[in-house]
Amino acid sequence: MNKRYLDYLDQLEAEAIHIMREVAGQFQKPALLFSGGKDSITLVRLAEKAFRPGKFPFPLVHIDTGHNFPEAIQYRDELAERLGEKLVVRNVEDTIKKQNLSEPTGRYASRNGLQTYTLLETIEEFGFDCCIGGARRDEEKARAKERIFSVRDEFGQWDPKRQRPELWNTYNGRISLGENVRAFPISNWTELDVWNYIKREEISLPNIYFTHERECLIRDGKLMATSDFIYRDPEDEVVTRKVRFRTVGDMTCTAAVESVAYDIDTVIAEIIESKISERGATRIDDKLSETAMEDRKKGGYF
Numbered sequence: 001m002n003k004r005y006l007d008y009l010d011q012l013e014a015e016a017i018h019i020m021r022e023v024a025g026q027f028q029k030p031a032l033l034f035s036g037g038k039d040s041i042t043l044v045r046l047a048e049k050a051f052r053p054g055k056f057p058f059p060l061v062h063i064d065t066g067h068n069f070p071e072a073i074q075y076r077d078e079l080a081e082r083l084g085e086k087l088v089v090r091n092v093e094d095t096i097k098k099q100n101l102s103e104p105t106g107r108y109a110s111r112n113g114l115q116t117y118t119l120l121e122t123i124e125e126f127g128f129d130c131c132i133g134g135a136r137r138d139e140e141k142a143r144a145k146e147r148i149f150s151v152r153d154e155f156g157q158w159d160p161k162r163q164r165p166e167l168w169n170t171y172n173g174r175i176s177l178g179e180n181v182r183a184f185p186i187s188n189w190t191e192l193d194v195w196n197y198i199k200r201e202e203i204s205l206p207n208i209y210f211t212h213e214r215e216c217l218i219r220d221g222k223l224m225a226t227s228d229f230i231y232r233d234p235e236d237e238v239v240t241r242k243v244r245f246r247t248v249g250d251m252t253c254t255a256a257v258e259s260v261a262y263d264i265d266t267v268i269a270e271i272i273e274s275k276i277s278e279r280g281a282t283r284i285d286d287k288l289s290e291t292a293m294e295d296r297k298k299g300g301y302f
Helices: 008-026 038-051 070-083 092-099 112-126 191-201 264-273 278-282 292-298
Strands: 030-033 060-064 087-091 130-132 149-152 180-183 212-219 222-225 237-244 255-258
Touching (some): 008 038, 008 180, 008 191, 030 038, 038 070, 038 191, 060 070, 060 112, 087 092, 087 112, 222 237
Parallel strands (some): 060 087, 130 180
Antiparallel strands (some): 149 180, 212 222, 212 237, 222 255
16 A cells, blocks of 8 residues: 655644644634735635635634735735635724724834734624634744643733643643633744745735835835835935835834845745844834733733
């Protein structure tokens, strides 16, 4: 009898599908957090493999700051329509008005941190008991601490000291009233794994992941896409460069990298040569303090 050996992408895929099915089996009202970025797009493909030909057992949910890249928003809407799946969009702008929040101002102003308030509102509105996210351990040190099933308390807060053991791929989704779980099916993947999987599966992406010419301003040595949402200092230099985005978040805190990677093979080659993680290279909000991400996660962030 012929034996079929799984390569490493098959193994990662099988693990992620198993996690998604565990979420569907253990929770009453899960949701998949979907932004139109490469990691959440990968989650959608994995959900197709886990649940088709049936419908997804959860909606796609996007917490929209209103300052997202238009290419990602367009992709988000087109994908949801093509799949025929429910897309729930909740806006940070509405939360700011409803809760009378103070919007950050100044050189590093961003609504990124305010997403937490909108996410917690959305969880309460729909009664979600588990939110599937595309976070990976290789992205940032705080994310490296987190389990695949990460329990949040009744206030949405994450306590790194309350992490549960996850032995032999056994995931404990038991929660008390009011608690919530964030599940991360691709936690063990790397940026390179995601791109190799996208290549193998022939998954289309928003075009900002590939090199294009864009007007940018130089801030603290990083290239920020010019936008009406970004505060400009008189000393900020505006240039036109050939860039691409390694990660797609809020425009106010996500930088581009100079690149000549016009297709997926050259993107993969570029990542192999890179000496710094995608968030380390591009995310301004992670640079505000040594514990910026962990502080946000303790407050209920994705």
